[in-house]
Amino acid sequence: MGEALIAARGLQKRFGDFVAVAGVDFEVMTGEAFGFLGPNGAGKSSTMRMIAATSSRSAGELEVLGRDPDVDGPSVRSRLGVVPQEDYLDLELSVADNIFVYGRYFGIPRKLLRARIDELLEFVQLTERARDRVDTLSGGMKRRLTIARSLVNQPDCLLLDEPTTGLDPQARHLLWDRLYNLKAQGVTLVLTTHYMDEAEQLCDRLVVMDKGRIMAEGSPRELIERYVTREVVELRFGPGEAPSMAARVAPMAERVEVLADRLLLYTDRGDEVADEVHANGLSPASTLVRRSSLEDVFLSLTGRNLTD
């Protein structure tokens, strides 16, 4: 891995008295896929807008592509690709025209632009829809168009704010596939998500964000190793029963999380613990042994679920 493409120290964003980003430190290396994982309101979009040089920071230091985005905004933006949380497409213009107009914002000559649009539409599998109005596209197609548009200036680094929120599983997988492809071409990816599976699938490294702060940093595997056990036994109980069972299972696991309808038993020996639970005369409505995920990491760090 190369040098840091993005570096933040004590980065803050305030809206009046409200602190949206409360002093965060992170570095994104050239060529990696870096993620911000956190629930709604964590400050992910605010952070992304500061990186994208569309919103100025309230305090701290930030370097993007070796420059200060508050000072050299235009030159930083000329080398970034941005997929905002909202698509911001003109629904009445055609697919190709949306990219064309955006390319003109970057001063790309018409002829070059036309050729590049063909390639980009090919890349996101929208060639057949080039002449169609954007309001005839599905949500997944619009998202792919926004990605194609963001690549029109051949950016060194692509910023994606919740790339697959609201999409069905098939559309998500198609989109992930395109992002793997970009990464393989050497484009640095920075993305935000509140889906733990997306973070696990796409990110080499990520930070877990909550309430404007970074709670943890590492690869998905490192975070799981550091904050939770390898496996989880999920015991589901009737309404309100779970909390009263917590004391009885506590000795069997390394740690127990108590939710309203469930107990999560963190252990490296899932099947054995599940057997032990039943041998002790407990009879949960269902028992599930599964591998730990980033969702468990978030729960262990904050006591809350990612998508509540």
Place this chain on the structure above:
Amino acid sequence: MSVPTFLRPVAYYWSAYKRTWKSQLSDVLVGPLLYLASLGVGLGSLVGHGHRLASLGGQDYLSFVAPALLATTAMQMALVLSTWEIFAYVSPWNGAYRSMQTSPISVQGIVVGQLTWIVLRVELASAAYLLVSAAFGAVHSPYALGALVVGPLVGLAFGAPTAAYSVTVRHDQPLVLIFRLFMLPLFLFSGTFFPLSQLPVGLRYVAYALPLWHGVELSRSLYAGHLGGDFVLHLAYLAAVAAVGTVVAGATYARRLAR
């Protein structure tokens, strides 16, 4: 040679305009035609039986009303372009400004690009109006070509402050009120259809304070070919409103977009 960044947004406005240019252009031509036919020719034949009247500055009614409608056309065009459209450009379902913002174009470039587009559109409408009114025989001097400057200036004097406001609103109701409570009275009572001297003194001062009357006066002296001493004052007033509006737009755009 690449396009300066502040002109790049025009690529977007042009694409969006091209989609409906036929209906837009016919609006620009048909509107003035109907107004001039009904007010200038129809009403004009009743007012003083089509003769010149001292109360209208020694003009017949058609020649009195035709230049005023140039200024009102410029105002209307500018207000339409600086309200609904701008509301859409900051909103998620269009968001044109939001996507300009992720390009090298700065917020100030977005402001200048927007106002440039308004000026171009008003220029087009002014040229169309000039042709139509000449065809009606309402143009009495080659100075009337100056309408190609006065029209856009009136447009900017309305468009810049209105854009500065529209970019701040979160709902579109206040924009409806701009048309009902502001544009319509101005349209009717700015010395457009009858001389300002017919108004009570208090209302006269309201008309003096707002841009339309100045545009009407400028346009009238150009159409008639009599450039009086206050010509420069009217010009200076409109230029000042346009300049202040542009500066304020720079500030309100930055507040809304660059947070």
